[in-house]
Structures are given as C-alpha cells and as structure tokens.
Amino acid sequence: xxxxxxxxxxxxxxxxxxxxxxxxxxxxxxxxxxxxxxxxxxxxxxxxxxxxxxxxxxxxxxxxxxxxxxxxxxxxxxxxxxxxxxxxxxxxxxxxxxxxxxxxxxxxxxxxxxxxxxxxxxxxxxxxxxxxxxxxxxxxxxxxxxxxxxxxxxxxxxxxxxxxxxxxxxxxxxxxxxxxxxxxxxxxxxxxxxxxxxxxxxxxxxxxxxxxxxxxxxxxxxxxxxxxxxxxxxxxxxxxxxxxxxxxxxxxxxxxxxxxxxxxxxxxxxxxxxxxxxxxxxxxxxxxxxxxxxxxxxxxxxxxxxxxxxxxxxxxxxxxxxxxxxxxxxxxxxxxxxxxxxxxxxxxxxxxxxxxxxxxxxxxxxxxxxx
Amino acid sequence: xxxxxxxxxxxxxxxxxxxxxxxxxxxxxxxxxxxxxxxxxxxxxxxxxxxxxxxxxxxxxxxxxxxxxxxxxxxxxxxxxxxxxxxxxxxxxxxxxxxxxxxxxxxxxxxxxxxxxxxxxxxxxxxxxxxxxxxxxxxxxxxxxxxxxxxxxxxxxxxxxxxxxxxxxxxxxxxxxxxxxxxxxxxxxxxxxxxxxxxxxxxxxxxxxxxxxxxxxxxxxxxxxxxxxxxxxxxxxxxxxxxxxxxxxxxxxxxxxxxxxxxxxxxxxxxxxxxxxxxxxxxx
Ligand SMILES: Nc1ncnc2c1ncn2[C@@H]1O[C@H](COP(=O)(O)OP(=O)(O)OP(=O)(O)O)[C@@H](O)[C@H]1O
Ligand SMILES: [Mg+2]
Numbered sequence: 001x002x003x004x005x006x007x008x009x010x011x012x013x014x015x016x017x018x019x020x021x022x023x024x025x026x027x028x029x030x031x032x033x034x035x036x037x038x039x040x041x042x043x044x045x046x047x048x049x050x051x052x053x054x055x056x057x058x059x060x061x062x063x064x065x066x067x068x069x070x071x072x073x074x075x076x077x078x079x080x081x082x083x084x085x086x087x088x089x090x091x092x093x094x095x096x097x098x099x100x101x102x103x104x105x106x107x108x109x110x111x112x113x114x115x116x117x118x119x120x121x122x123x124x125x126x127x128x129x130x131x132x133x134x135x136x137x138x139x140x141x142x143x144x145x146x147x148x149x150x151x152x153x154x155x156x157x158x159x160x161x162x163x164x165x166x167x168x169x170x171x172x173x174x175x176x177x178x179x180x181x182x183x184x185x186x187x188x189x190x191x192x193x194x195x196x197x198x199x200x201x202x203x204x205x206x207x208x209x210x211x212x213x214x215x216x217x218x219x220x221x222x223x224x225x226x227x228x229x230x231x232x233x234x235x236x237x238x239x240x241x242x243x244x245x246x247x248x249x250x251x252x253x254x255x256x257x258x259x260x261x262x263x264x265x266x267x268x269x270x271x272x273x274x275x276x277x278x279x280x281x282x283x284x285x286x287x288x289x290x291x292x293x294x295x296x297x298x299x300x301x302x303x304x305x306x307x308x309x310x311x312x313x314x315x316x317x318x319x320x321x322x323x324x325x326x327x328x329x330x331x332x333x334x335x336x337x338x339x340x341x342x343x344x345x346x347x348x349x350x351x352x353x354x355x356x357x358x359x360x361x362x363x364x365x366x367x368x369x370x371x
Numbered sequence: 372x373x374x375x376x377x378x379x380x381x382x383x384x385x386x387x388x389x390x391x392x393x394x395x396x397x398x399x400x401x402x403x404x405x406x407x408x409x410x411x412x413x414x415x416x417x418x419x420x421x422x423x424x425x426x427x428x429x430x431x432x433x434x435x436x437x438x439x440x441x442x443x444x445x446x447x448x449x450x451x452x453x454x455x456x457x458x459x460x461x462x463x464x465x466x467x468x469x470x471x472x473x474x475x476x477x478x479x480x481x482x483x484x485x486x487x488x489x490x491x492x493x494x495x496x497x498x499x500x501x502x503x504x505x506x507x508x509x510x511x512x513x514x515x516x517x518x519x520x521x522x523x524x525x526x527x528x529x530x531x532x533x534x535x536x537x538x539x540x541x542x543x544x545x546x547x548x549x550x551x552x553x554x555x556x557x558x559x560x561x562x563x564x565x566x567x568x569x570x571x572x573x574x575x576x577x578x579x580x581x582x583x584x585x586x587x588x589x590x591x592x593x594x595x596x597x598x599x600x601x602x603x604x605x606x607x608x609x610x611x612x613x614x615x616x617x618x619x620x621x622x623x624x625x626x627x628x629x630x631x632x633x634x635x636x637x638x639x640x641x642x643x644x645x646x647x648x649x650x651x652x653x654x655x
Contacts, residue, residue: 050552051552052548052551052552072548072551072552073551073552073553073554073555077552078552079548079549079552081545081548081549082545083543083545085543085545085546085548085549086546087546087549087550087563087564087567088568089567089568089570098550098553098555098563099552099553099554099555102553102554102555102556102559102563103554146549146553150553150554
C-alpha cells in the first residue's frame with residue numbers, strides 16, 4: 001500500500017457533488033501537486049486529507065491507517081494556508097511554537113525545535129516581530145516554520161505562493177524545492193498555476209470538475225495526456241487543437257480531412273477502432289514550424305494562415321496564425337519569424353500530433369488501452 | 372491673512388458655527404458638574420447666597436463634608452457594593468458573552484440560527500417588561516438581598532453577545548483551522564486565538580457594562596431592600612428624596628462622590644469608549 005492512499009473518495013456539500021470517486025496513491029517523500037482550474041475541488045481534497053473537511057464516501061489512509069475519523073491534529077499533517085493564517089497577536093516565535101506549546105512540551109524542547117526551524121528558514125532575526133511587521137515572503141516563511149516544527153508526516157500547502165509577487169514567487173518556489181530535498185518529507189501542494197506545478201511536482205495531479213483527469217510525472221502528462229483537458233491545461237503556450245474529420249483507418253494510420261479548413265493528412269497512429277466522424281488533432285507549438293513557399297516534407301502537413309499576433313520574447317517568439325476555418329494556432333519560432341497580417345505557411349509534425357475523440361478522450365494507437 | 376490661519380485652512384462660516392455649537396454643548400454638559408464642585412468646596416450656602424459665586428472658595432469645607440458622608444452614613448458600604456456589583460457583572464458578562472459569541476460565530480451546530488434569533492429578540496424587549504418575572508424568580512431562589520441576586524440576572528447580555536458575534540465573525544476561518552491543526556483544543560482556540568483577537572471589543576463591552584451597572588437604579592432598588600445591600604445609586608437617591616433632612620451641600624457631595632468613579636473611568640478610557648461606541652454602532 002502506498003504511503004498515502006486515497007480510495008474512492010467523494011465529497012458532497014449539501015446536494016452538490018464536489019469530488020467524485022477520487023483514487024490516488026502518494027509515495028513517501030513525493031512532492032505531489034494538485035492542479036486545475038478554480039473551483040475544481042483541489043482545496044477540498046487537500047482539506048479532506050488534513051481532516052478539516054469530512055469525507056463523504058471512500059477512505060483516506062496514511063501509512064496503512066485509515067484516518068477518516070482521526071482528528072486533524074493527530075494525523076501528523078501540517079498545513080500552510082494561502083492567507084498564511086498567522087496569529088496576528090503573537091510574535092514569530094509564539095506563532096511557530098504554538099503547536100508545541102499546545103502539546104505542553106518543555107521550554108528547552110520548544111526553544112531547540114523553533115531554533116532549528118527558523119534557522120532553516122532564515123527567520124532568526126525576526127523572532128520578536130509580529131505578523132503585521134513582516135513582509136509577505138517573511139510571513140510565508142513563518143507559516144512554513146509553524147508547519148516544520150511539528151515534524152509532520154505530510155506537509156499540505158494550499159496555494160501558498162499566490163499572494164506573493166512574481167519574483168518572490170520564483171524565489172520561494174526554489175526554497176520550497178530545497179526544503180523538500182532537505183527534509184525528505186512528503187508534500188502535497190495545491191496550485192492553479194500549471195508552470196508552478198510542472199516545476200515542483202514529482203507527481204502532478206490534474207483535476208477538473210471534481211475528478212482527477214490524470215496523475216503522473218509532469219513530462220508524462222505533457223507528452224502523453226489522457227484527454228484533451230489535460231493536453232490543453234499542461235504546457236504554455238497551450239497545445240493547439242485543430243478540428244478534423246476522420247474518414248478511415250488502415251495500416252499506415254488514420255486518414256483525416258478538413259484539417260484547419262481543408263487540409264488532408266494521414267496521422268501515423270495505427271490500431272484505432274473508432275467510427276468515422278469529427279475528431280480533434282492536438283499539436284504543441286514547438287511541433288509547428290514556419291516553412292517557405294513550395295517546401296514540402298512527407299511526414300508534415302502544410303497549412304496556410306494569416307499571422308494575427310507575434311509575441312517577441314527575445315530568444316524566441318510566439319506566432320499566432322489564423323487558419324482558413326478561423327482556428328487560431330500558436331507556434332514557437334525564432335526571432336523576427338512573422339509579420340502581422342502577412343500570409344504564412346506552417347508545417348505540422350504529424351509524428352508528434354495527438355488525436356482526441358469528440359468526447360475529449362485521447363485516441364491512442366498501437367493496441368494501447370482503448371476506451 | 373496670517374500664517375497660522377493659512378496653515379490651518381480657511382476659516383469659513385461653517386467652521387465658526389461648528390465650534391460655537393460644540394462649545395455651547397460643552398458648557399451645558401459641564402456646568403452641572405462644575406456647579407457640584409462649586410457647592411461642595413464652599414462654605415455652606417455661599418454659592419447660592421444673594422451674592423453667588425461660580426468658583427469654589429473652601430477646600431476644607433469640602434473635605435469636611437466628604438468625611439461626614441463617609442463616616443456618618445452608609446455611603447462607604449454602598450461604594451463597596453456598587454464596585455463589587457460592577458466588577459462581578461463585567462467579568463461575568465465578558466465570560467458568558469464571549470463564550471457564546473465564539474460558538475455562534477465560528478461554529479455550526481443544529482439550531483444555531485434559531486437560538487441566535489431568540490437571543491436577539493431579547494434585545495427588543497424593554498427591561499420593564501421582564502423585571503417582575505425576574506424578581507419573582509430571584510425571590511424564589513432566595514436571592515433577595517444577596518450579591519448573587521444583584522449580579523446574576525444581569526450576566527446574560529444579549530447586547531454583549533450581539534456585539535462580540537460581529538467581531539468574532541471577522542476572525543478568519545483559516546486561523547481557527549490552523550489552530551486546530553496545531554493541536555489546540557476547543558477551549559484553547561477560544562482562549563489563545565479568538566479572545567485575544569477581539570480584545571478591543573472586550574474592552575468596549577467592559578466599559579459599556581460598567582457604565583450600565585453603575586447607573587443601574589431600578590434592579591438594585593427592587594432586589595436590595597436592606598440598607599446593607601444598597602448601591603451608591605440608592606444611597607444617593609435617599610439623599611435626594613424630598614423627605615431627606617440633608618442640606619443642599621450634603622446632597623451635592625453625595626452626588627459628586629457617585630459621579631467620580633464613572634468620571635475617572637471615562638477619563639482613563641475616553642478614547643476606547645468613543646471608539647467602542649462608534650464600533651458597536653456601525654458594526655451592527
Ligand atoms: N463549505 C462549502 N460548502 C459548499 N460548497 C463548497 C464549500 N467549500 C467549497 N465548496 C465548493 O466546492 C467546489 C470546490 O471548491 P475548492 O475550494 O475545493 O476549489 P479549488 O479547486 O480549491 O478552487 P480555487 O483554485 O479557486 O481555490 C467549489 O465549487 C466550491 O464552491
Ligand atoms: Mg482552493
């Protein structure tokens with residue numbers, strides 16, 4: 001059994017089902033990130049693990065012990081809140097030591113633990129300050145310190161960085177990774193920022209509409225998404241989706257027509273059994289490239305479009321093209337790649353293209369699981 | 372235009388009117404108190420003679436009167452009763468109101484809204500309506516002429532609950548949850564987190580309770596029929612009564628002594644009182 005085992009868990013608030021049949025394994029020491037759009041139930045799932053929210057159905061176990069009915073404080077979990085939730089009338093020392101004081105530890109024990117935690121977080125000089133006299137990043141560190149001193153089995157973070165400015169967020173992100181490496185404790189982290197999720201996660205759990213859409217290593221989700229939602233959610237700029245019509249499949253692949261308003265191609269995916277009909281091609285911006293007039297290549301489909309927007313980032317640029325059927329595609333290109341309003345030709349690397357059924361599920365080839 | 376007026380901004384008709392009004396109100400409010408001082412610290416009869424004075428003339432005459440009142444009447448005992456009554460009521464009201472507000476504002480339990488509604492209804496019932504049943508109950512408990520009879524009926528303060536609930540609602544839920552995860556029990560969360568966070572509201576409630584108990588005349592009058600249970604209010608009432616054989620000077624001294632504690636209280640907590648009244652007014 002995994003370190004944390006979430007099995008068939010659901011959550012119902014009143015009459016609404018917020019979480020639906022959640023199954024998830026978390027290994028000891030893993031950095032797990034829950035990511036998904038606002039309102040998809042990430043916080044609710046995290047709070048159920050912490051014990052602050054009841055489990056409506058299913059079980060959550062930590063180290064083989066079902067914790068559904070265990071008091072939050074006894075689960076060995078510590079949580080860092082988005083709002084930090086520091087006690088405003090207490091100094092940093094008192095905030096960090098609150099849990100230990102509630103557990104009636106000795107003064108020496110508390111002093112040693114707090115010193116250790118605040119040393120790691122560089123809070124030594126701020127011990128006598130109250131939260132009102134701390135900056136956002138410092139408050140964040142105090143909140144983390146309060147979690148560390150309890151030496152929990154699991155750290156839970158609910159969007160801990162969203163109140164910080166961009167620069168500080170990057171810095172704190174690095175500090176968190178460092179902290180995870182040093183402590184080796186299991187961490188579960190909630191964010192709706194997929195970049196944050198990609199950089200932090202050992203295991204990334206993409207959620208939407210109260211369900212886990214896919215869980216796995218960030219790059220696995222990036223390269224091999226299970227459905228159109230995950231494909232579109234992971235990666236920035238987003239994956240391009242082109243509507244097409246499937247007309248048939250044979251040993252060389254699936255034949256598609258009407259791609260982006262007229263292109264025909266054979267996607268090299270074999271072993272698919274679906275009826276003819278509308279499908280969606282997914283292709284990442286880095287698998288598109290601008291080509292010059294007349295150039296063709298066998299495994300690429302070349303489409304024509306008008307350049308709508310060019311985002312210059314210095315080293316590279318993102319070119320947004322409108323295809324004839326007004327689908328907007330984005331491609332990653334070098335500097336000075338396109339001129340707004342001009343027509344450009346774009347080649348799609350069909351080897352890297354993914355295929356999604358009309359209901360959004362991925363159509364995988366080569367005898368892989370079909371749904 | 373001079374420099375100072377320029378710095379303070381232009382003097383408009385409105386400013387003049389405002390200040391005139393403020394000063395007029397201040398004179399009306401302060402004069403009776405000043406007149407008490409004047410009468411007490413003068414030779415008997417002097418301020419009201421044919422040739423009246425607006426300022427005190429004799430410190431020793433005043434001290435004599437005060438000494439007389441403390442030694443020859445039950446005033447000192449009444450002071451003790453009043454202060455005990457006020458302090459016990461404050462402690463009780465703060466404790467009960469804050470415990471109840473903690474539950475009502477931060478936790479969900481069956482019947483919460485209905486119970487809170489009933490308590491709030493109590494705010495709309497005038498004391499005069501409840502005073503007879505309360506008296507009957509207190510008397511049946513055998514609490515007439517006792518300190519508990521004086522204090523206990525005043526401990527459940529619907530107003531105090533209402534005010535503290537407004538404040539505690541503002542305590543972020545996450546802070547309570549953080550404390551819960553930190554292993555704090557229900558009472559520890561109340562004591563270490565919720566209570567310190569509304570210390571301002573608690574001070575305000577303490578002040579308002581003091582003002583109310585010190586000035587409470589009706590209930591002590593009804594419950595305390597024996598002289599040793601008289602509060603300052605009642606003793607002063609006796610001095611003031613038409614059949615009392617005290618002179619104006621003595622009556623004024625008794626009144627002055629009754630006014631001093633709230634006056635001191637007000638001077639010390641002036642700022643908090645103004646803030647508190649403003650808060651309890653707008654927050655509701
Ligand atoms: N106490 C509650 N009572 C009723 N509904 C709730 C409650 N808490 C959350 N919800 C609902 O549950 C859903 C999921 O909420 P949750 O806070 O888990 O979302 P989230 O994924 O964390 O979103 P965000 O990124 O905005 O924080 C939302 O639709 C929310 O309205
Ligand atoms: Mg959330």
